[in-house]
Amino acid sequence: MISSDLNKLDFKRLPHVRGSYKKHVIMAPYTWFRVGGAADAVFRPQDHEDLSQFLLQKSKKVPVTIIGAASNILIRDGGIPGVVIKLGKSFASTNFKSNSVRIGAALPNSIAARLALKEGYSGLEFLSGIPGTIGGGLRMNAGAYGREVKDILIEAEVIDSTGNIKVLSLEEMAMSYRQCGVPKDYIFLSGLFKTGRDVPSNIQKRLDEIRARRLESQPITERTGGSTFKNPEGYKAWELIEAAGCRGVSIGGAMVSEQHCNFLVNTGNASATDLENLGNLVQQKVRDATGIELEWEIKLLGLIKDSNLNSKNVSYE
Ligand SMILES: Cc1cc2nc3c(=O)[nH]c(=O)nc-3n(C[C@H](O)[C@H](O)[C@H](O)COP(=O)(O)OP(=O)(O)OC[C@H]3O[C@@H](n4cnc5c(N)ncnc54)[C@H](O)[C@@H]3O)c2cc1C
Numbered sequence: 001m002i003s004s005d006l007n008k009l010d011f012k013r014l015p016h017v018r019g020s021y022k023k024h025v026i027m028a029p030y031t032w033f034r035v036g037g038a039a040d041a042v043f044r045p046q047d048h049e050d051l052s053q054f055l056l057q058k059s060k061k062v063p064v065t066i067i068g069a070a071s072n073i074l075i076r077d078g079g080i081p082g083v084v085i086k087l088g089k090s091f092a093s094t095n096f097k098s099n100s101v102r103i104g105a106a107l108p109n110s111i112a113a114r115l116a117l118k119e120g121y122s123g124l125e126f127l128s129g130i131p132g133t134i135g136g137g138l139r140m141n142a143g144a145y146g147r148e149v150k151d152i153l154i155e156a157e158v159i160d161s162t163g164n165i166k167v168l169s170l171e172e173m174a175m176s177y178r179q180c181g182v183p184k185d186y187i188f189l190s191g192l193f194k195t196g197r198d199v200p201s202n203i204q205k206r207l208d209e210i211r212a213r214r215l216e217s218q219p220i221t222e223r224t225g226g227s228t229f230k231n232p233e234g235y236k237a238w239e240l241i242e243a244a245g246c247r248g249v250s251i252g253g254a255m256v257s258e259q260h261c262n263f264l265v266n267t268g269n270a271s272a273t274d275l276e277n278l279g280n281l282v283q284q285k286v287r288d289a290t291g292i293e294l295e296w297e298i299k300l301l302g303l304i305k306d307s308n309l310n311s312k313n314v315s316y317e
Pocket residue numbers: 032065066067068069070071072073087105106129130131132133134135136137138139140141142143144186187188189218219220224225226227299
């Protein structure tokens with residue numbers, strides 16, 4: 001898709017909300033890659049009811065995009081048409097029970113793991129090294145070191161595109177490697193997760209081990225989007241990328257990480273187009289060298305910028 005005139009969202013026709021709308025928001029600062037054009041609007045709902053009313057009342061023509069910590073997203077330079085939803089504090093609660101915990105979708109994984117440590121609950125340690133929120137983790141079935149969200153999930157609370165809140169069982173979530181089968185327009189509100197009990201010093205030890213492994217193997221202090229491609233059945237994506245000679249390859253300000261070659265990094269002045277072109281180049285080189293097609297794990301969102309094209313007006317009522 002090519003970028004269209006991004007000023008066509010009619011704010012006067014958006015539903016009245018108790019939360020806030022911000023107009024024409026540059027998305028780059030919201031994302032781990034620090035790239036991306038503007039969203040027509042960012043909506044921060046006050047609470048579940050506010051989000052529900054917004055979804056119920058908004059025109060069907062207004063596209064909606066939900067983001068978490070944007071640690072697995074590449075927002076294109078032409079920006080995101082319509083309304084981007086970013087959940088805030090009231091969607092980030094925790095409720096520990098005897099052997100489970102309900103966690104709000106907006107809570108960062110690292111904080112969930114830290115709160116579990118404080119309360120003496122085990123089982124969430126693997127989340128500590130995955131940047132991102134519980135909501136993003138539910139959508140992506142995030143995982144590390146042999147554990148995935150689906151291994152600890154009991155059920156998830158979602159809201160559909162017309163504002164109805166539902167509870168989905170683990171089976172209904174249809175989770176598999178880095179994806180779930182829930183309709184794309186559903187927004188996760190919370191997850192209920194199994195937990196065990198352990199002494200905090202044991203939990204802390206596992207958290208420390210995870211942190212040390214991360215620092216050693218991943219460019220976690222850089223502007224990146226995590227694993228760029230899914231591991232094809234029977235292969236490791238990074239090995240295929242290495243074998244195709246792509247480690248350290250760059251386009252503009254985008255580079256294949258020297259530390260972990262399934263990570264792309266913004267070395268400072270990359271555009272989203274640089275990063276997407278680099279990903280496409282890696283895909284092509286791996287295809288040429290091995291015949292294997294790498295599938296993007298990173299979600300590519302929004303419109304390609306082409307300032308030379310005066311594309312047709314798109315209006316959202
Ligand atoms: C340095 C680094 C290391 C990483 N390591 C790992 C790893 O080890 N394992 C791993 O699995 N991932 C890893 N990732 C990728 C990323 O952290 C995970 O995919 C994470 O779960 C994404 O969460 P997020 O909140 O950032 O989601 P976003 O990136 O914001 O969004 C990802 C997808 O989830 C959707 N989404 C977000 N919130 C919601 C919601 N509330 N309801 C419905 N849909 C939603 C978005 O629309 C989008 O489709 C890494 C990323 C980085 C930058």
